Amino acid sequence: MPEVLKTGIEGLDSVLNGGIVKNAAVLVSGNPGTGKSIFGIQYLYKGVTEFDERGIYISFEENAEDIRQAAESVGFDKWGELVEDDDIKVYDKQVMLREGDFTSAIDKLLDDFTESKYDRLVLDSLTMFQLFFDDERENRTYLLKFTDILKQNGLTSLLINEQGAVFPETEIGLENFLTDGNIYFIQTPTDSGVNRYVWVAKMRKKNINTDIFPMEIGEGGITVHERAGGFSMMGREDSVF
Ligand SMILES: Nc1ncnc2c1ncn2[C@@H]1O[C@H](COP(=O)(O)OP(=O)(O)OP(=O)(O)O)[C@@H](O)[C@H]1O
Ligand SMILES: [Mg+2]
16 A cells, blocks of 8 residues: 555545555646635645644745635634744745746745655646746646656645546546646535535545545535545436536
8 A cells, every 4th residue: 555645634535545645746626716725725734733744835826825814714723823833835926926937936946845854735726837838848848847856855746727627528638647646626506605526536556436525615624525425427316417
């Protein structure tokens, strides 16, 4: 059995058959508001508070203050303190865009990885990261190099992807093949709000449960409700699609 890092979300760790394989780079996809950033925040917060594993949060879209507020909105009140203590390192929009050009910003960040001991990383988002490259080939080469460096530095990473669930008939982006695992967050509208679901579609080296499970976001972050059988993607009466 490969070594794993627990996400700290009980239901999800059970769906993942223990957790995320150590040194994996996992793609986390979903439409806006589905909980991708909350998941990243929770992964790092639980990492420090429950498993003594330090984390790095890279954001191109938000500043450190927005991220702290998002953490506090679900009751992760010690977020600010953990950032101050460097248990969680935040590279926010301002830091990332301060360097003259993008690759020097990334190089600076990679230097930091090798110097200090971090176990978990969240890139929010890969979509923004990819905008810095002119063509698909350059993009793919850099993504491969980047994920390689993360692994070499012992980081287990979530790469956030601003894209809804991909179904067989739609085009599947390259990033899906270049990463070790795929987790999708899905929401469907209801009369009173939304129903939320999580689907682990792939995790290399691991036997996972590929059913879709209902989840909630609230105080304490994401809760995944494991229930017998979950939902199947295809061909079942109770399919959510
Ligand atoms: N305390 C809370 N209780 C209930 N829901 C909450 C709470 N805090 C945040 N949310 C919900 O969590 C969702 C925010 O999720 P998040 O910001 O992680 O989405 P995202 O997938 O990162 O979106 P985007 O692609 O726009 O960045 C929102 O729908 C918000 O309403
Ligand atoms: Mg987000």
